[in-house]
Amino acid sequence: MDQVFIYVTGTAGSGKTYLTKALAEWFDLKKLDHYVVNLDPGADFVPYSADLDVREWFTLEDIMNRYNVGPNGAQIIGADLVSTLVDDIKEEIELSSSEYVIIDTPGQLELFTLRESSRILINALNPERSVMVYLFDPVVSKTPSGFLSILFMASSAIFRLEIPQVLALSKADILTEGELERVVEWSQDPESLYDSLNLERKTLNLELFLMLREAGFFRPLIPVSAVTGYGIEDIYDAIQEIFYGGDDLERILF
């Protein structure tokens, strides 16, 4: 049986770690065998029990001391060091034989989406059976230009990692019902976003909008809350749809 690798990604503080916990709890509840990986060497605390934790090899502090760099430099070195551990990581995960592997990625999005080490890891584990859940920060997403910027970042992650993506609106519990509906509508009906952007009167935004729409980057956002558990099952369903729904992966990746 092929394992499914779920990479939880998104900008700093968007809720990756708590979504990882919520997904793991949901899999527990449904008695679905799963394995949880923390790839963030800078995490002070993780609220789930990690089956594999990069901090077993090194922490951000170790790197700062050893290479005499600050926290940002250490994050970059940490991301690159992960690529040297790929064989160990792969071996441990394969030993588990869990069907689902949930991977919590480092704080800053660009560390995971832009560095070559992520590609090395994804390719070593199984690029054909990988999906990224991309979290939209709710506070940024509730303005039209904020939404567009995040969609742009999510789209750039597809270019870099070349794996299918499930878009989720995190911390849905902190938005009002009206805000939630509006943001979800923007993702489902690009014209409604165009109208909202038009009110902001920023030409560059409209250009970016047209480019993303033409390229087919608009996909429905799944609202989720790691606090209430809302939407977690929808994420699972979307992942199932990608791997078992009979859709051609080429089509999902354009």
Ligand SMILES: Nc1nc2c(ncn2[C@@H]2O[C@H](COP(=O)(O)OP(=O)(O)OP(=O)(O)O)[C@@H](O)[C@H]2O)c(=O)[nH]1
């Ligand atoms: N209200 C609410 N708060 C949340 C939710 N998910 C996460 N948070 C809070 O948001 C903050 C950041 O959540 P994390 O899960 O640590 O975010 P992250 O993306 O892993 O953060 P970094 O790894 O530091 O980039 C924490 O204080 C969480 O308690 C949610 O669904 N609802």
Ligand SMILES: [Mg+2]
């Ligand atoms: Mg985190």
